[in-house]
Amino acid sequence: MPDLSLLSFLAIALVTLGASAAAITRRNIIHSALLLVAGWAGIAAYYLWAGAEFVAFAQILVYVGAVSMIVLFAVLLTRLGPGDTAPAPDAFQRAAAALVAGGACFVALAGAILTSPLDLPAAARPPAVAAAPAINVREIGLALMEPAHAAALLVIGILLTVALIGAIVIASIDRREADHSGEAAS
Numbered sequence: 001m002p003d004l005s006l007l008s009f010l011a012i013a014l015v016t017l018g019a020s021a022a023a024i025t026r027r028n029i030i031h032s033a034l035l036l037v038a039g040w041a042g043i044a045a046y047y048l049w050a051g052a053e054f055v056a057f058a059q060i061l062v063y064v065g066a067v068s069m070i071v072l073f074a075v076l077l078t079r080l081g082p083g084d085t086a087p088a089p090d091a092f093q094r095a096a097a098a099l100v101a102g103g104a105c106f107v108a109l110a111g112a113i114l115t116s117p118l119d120l121p122a123a124a125r126p127p128a129v130a131a132a133p134a135i136n137v138r139e140i141g142l143a144l145m146e147p148a149h150a151a152a153l154l155v156i157g158i159l160l161t162v163a164l165i166g167a168i169v170i171a172s173i174d175r176r177e178a179d180h181s182g183e184a185a186s
Contacts, residue, residue, distance in 0.1 A: 005049075008049060009046075009049060012042055012045045012046050012049055013042075013046075015038070015042045015045075016039055016042025016043060016045075016046065017042075019035045019036075019038035019039040019042060020035070020036070020039040020042075022035045023035035023036045023038075023039060029075050030072070030075060030076075033068065033071050033072050033075060036068065036071070037064055037068045040059065040063040040064050040067075040068065041060070041064050043059055043063075044056045044057075044059035044060050044063075044064065047059055053136075053137050054137045054140050054141075057137065066160070070160075070164070073164060073167065073168075074167065077167055077168065077171040
């Protein structure tokens with residue numbers, strides 16, 4: 001009977017890779033953004049599976065929460081006409097270059113993984129080092145909420161809010177200008 005841990009890893013990998021592959025094949029950018037959220041959630045599930053709870057929760061908060069909302073706002077605030085979705089003249093050459101670069105990265109990573117000594121004999125292992133201190137998510141959260149870190153968190157929140165409000169103002173100014181130019185042409 002297969003190991004339950006291996007089956008859960010394979011399920012997480014299948015969902016993550018499937019959502020990511022579907023995201024890059026969709027023509028509708030909203031669907032792609034939502035599938036990207038599923039891919040990021042799959043990465044967070046991998047972090048949970050690996051025992052890195054804090055990183056998983058940070059992944060959920062930052063990518064699934066904040067970055068996905070900013071991507072969706074940016075997509076919804078920009079309007080594309082039907083003619084704007086036509087592929088660029090050099091799209092095929094860029095896609096071919098991307099495939100070559102991705103293939104080179106895959107070959108380099110696969111070579112490094114396949115040539116690494118994963119199961120060292122006991123004599124070849126490095127000497128034991130002191131065990132890392134056990135720390136839980138609550139302790140990390142408390143350490144990050146010290147006065148210096150809390151101020152940085154507030155500044156980042158204010159910066160993101162100002163950026164989002166600025167994007168809305170810029171989009172609304174463009175919309176008003178387009179409305180007025182349409183009225184003048186009539």
